[in-house]
Amino acid sequence: MSFDPLLSDLFLAHEERHKELDYTPDMERIAAALGRVKTGEHSFLTASGEIVVESGLKRTRRREDLAHEASHALAAELIDDQSYVKAIQYHHAHVPDMDAHLERLADHGSLHWLAPREMVDKVLEVGGLNAGAVWRLHQTAEIQLHMALKRIVTFDEDGRRGGFIAQHGRIIHASSYQYYLRCWVGDDVPDEGSFQGSGVSLYQVPGYPSMCIGLVIADD
Numbered sequence: 001m002s003f004d005p006l007l008s009d010l011f012l013a014h015e016e017r018h019k020e021l022d023y024t025p026d027m028e029r030i031a032a033a034l035g036r037v038k039t040g041e042h043s044f045l046t047a048s049g050e051i052v053v054e055s056g057l058k059r060t061r062r063r064e065d066l067a068h069e070a071s072h073a074l075a076a077e078l079i080d081d082q083s084y085v086k087a088i089q090y091h092h093a094h095v096p097d098m099d100a101h102l103e104r105l106a107d108h109g110s111l112h113w114l115a116p117r118e119m120v121d122k123v124l125e126v127g128g129l130n131a132g133a134v135w136r137l138h139q140t141a142e143i144q145l146h147m148a149l150k151r152i153v154t155f156d157e158d159g160r161r162g163g164f165i166a167q168h169g170r171i172i173h174a175s176s177y178q179y180y181l182r183c184w185v186g187d188d189v190p191d192e193g194s195f196q197g198s199g200v201s202l203y204q205v206p207g208y209p210s211m212c213i214g215l216v217i218a219d220d
C-alpha cells in the first residue's frame, strides 16, 4: 500500500476530525461523533451508519474496535453523496482483495486517532526509531503490539520500512511499507547474524522472553 492522493486525503480527514475533537484520546467520544454506538455480537458499521462494537471486549480491544469502525464511518461520509468505498473500489480496482484492502485502510485510519502524530513523535524522540519504539508506542497509546508495529512502519509517508513480531522464534505479525521485507508471517525469525545492518534492529519484549520485535528502516 502506498499513499496516493485519495488515501492521503482520507488520512488527513482523520487528523482534521481529531483536531475538531481536541485530539481526544477517548475513542468513545470519537465514535459517538461519527455514529450512534451500540454493542452487538461482533464489531461492524451498519449500512445506516451505526457503530456496533462487540460486547464484553476489554479496554484495549474496545478502543481499537471503536476507532476502526469510526474510521469506516468517516470514510463513508467523506465523498458527499457518493460512497467513499465506491470511490476506493473504483480507484483501487487493481487491488487483489478489496475487502482486505478496506480493512487495512480502516486500521490505518484508526491509528491516526489511537496513536496521533504528536504521540509518535514523542515516542521516537525519547528512544529513537528502532524496534523498541514499537513496544514504547504500544505502551503509550495502549494499543496492541501489532497495531503499534503498523503505525511505526507506515508513520512516515516517504519512509521505506518493514517489521515483524515473533513468538517462540516464529513470525506472527509482519508489516511493510514501500519496502520488501524478506521474512513474513509463518517464517522463522531471521538469526541475528543475518538480520543486521544500518537501520535494522531486534528488540526483546520486556516480560515476554519468548517474544521479539524486528524493524528495518530503509529510508534514504
Ligand SMILES: [Zn+2]
Residues within 6 Å of the ligand: 068, 072, 102, 103, 106
Ligand atoms: Zn472493518
